[in-house]
Amino acid sequence: MKISEDWWAVICAFALIILAWAGVLGKAKGMINIPW
């Protein structure tokens, strides 16, 4: 079954949200902060 772009967007975004919830993104905050 082909997954539509809409569902891909939801999958990618929720993967990031789960990483944030697990604390991984919070720890990596320095790496992804907007550079100024």
Add this chain to the structure above:
Amino acid sequence: MDNKWVGLIVGLIIVFVLAWCSWQGAAWAGANLGDFGKALEYPLWAAILGLIANFVVGSLKLKNFIKPGIRTELFLKIGLVLLGTTININTVLRAGGGGVIQGIFMVTTVFLFSWWLGGVFKLSDSMRAVMSTAIAICGVSAAIAAAGSVLAKKEELAYITALVILTALPLMVIMPFIANALALTPSIAGAWFGGNIDTTAAVVGAGTIHSKKAQEIASIVKMSQNALMGLVAFILAVYFVTVVEKGKEKPSPKVIWDRFPKFVLGFIVASLLVSIVDAKGASVLFSADALSAMSNLRQWFFCFAFVCIGLELDFSSLKQVGGAPLWCYLIVTVFNTVLALIVAYIIFGMLFPV
């Protein structure tokens, strides 16, 4: 490695580098060019750098090669789902309610005006359908949905897609300044951007240039309007089968769900998750660091999308169809702009202030 995968990786690297340069450009302008520099927000830098890169990769004949990495819609939708993590569900429901009412009125009025004017300009029925849906709902994706429903020619779709981006870019920059000059509140300004600018990426861009609140309201209003896309695609398909091309197989209402923008569901769930708060109003599920990281990521994905708008504009398709659709499109855009301002003022200024 497959050529497509190499193109994808090279395309993504180009988009990332241009997005990073956009942040640097906006930061430099803000620090060195006074008030004028502060107005040069990152969506503007991203779109301009994207356009410059478009000319460069176009003249090097690399545009098709990097195309797999130019994913405007995907980046934008990821950013919009992440935007859900910054907005309380009460705001979403309130602005979404106003957005649906505004959407139904705007979509119907603008679609019928554009359809009528297309007839005056003697455009083909399929061109009128694609153009009217693009202006009335949400630009490129609506144009694609309508083109599928009415079996439009490929060059008609390419032409409208180029026009959508060509008009959306200046509107993205000019409308926030007009909104400030008219002293519109962020809610009314956001509803105006969401109701008028055709492509969702430019709606988010205009909101970003104006203010955080305008970005939120503009996105919610536009998503409410996007949700109507399936219904319009279905009605168009029924109209073309029963009136224009009699005797063909009847379309199924399943198209309403097929064309429904599913990422909107992701946005609502994300907003629900952050709306679970304790007695002090702090998020139960996410730490402050996590919320700030998601907010930063959202801006990165929006920035990727703004870069891609500039990168994907196809000037050559504008030459293929001639001038009549261009004039028709511009007149409807002016009509849409004025009407959206009045409707946004009534709905978000008087009936449902957010």
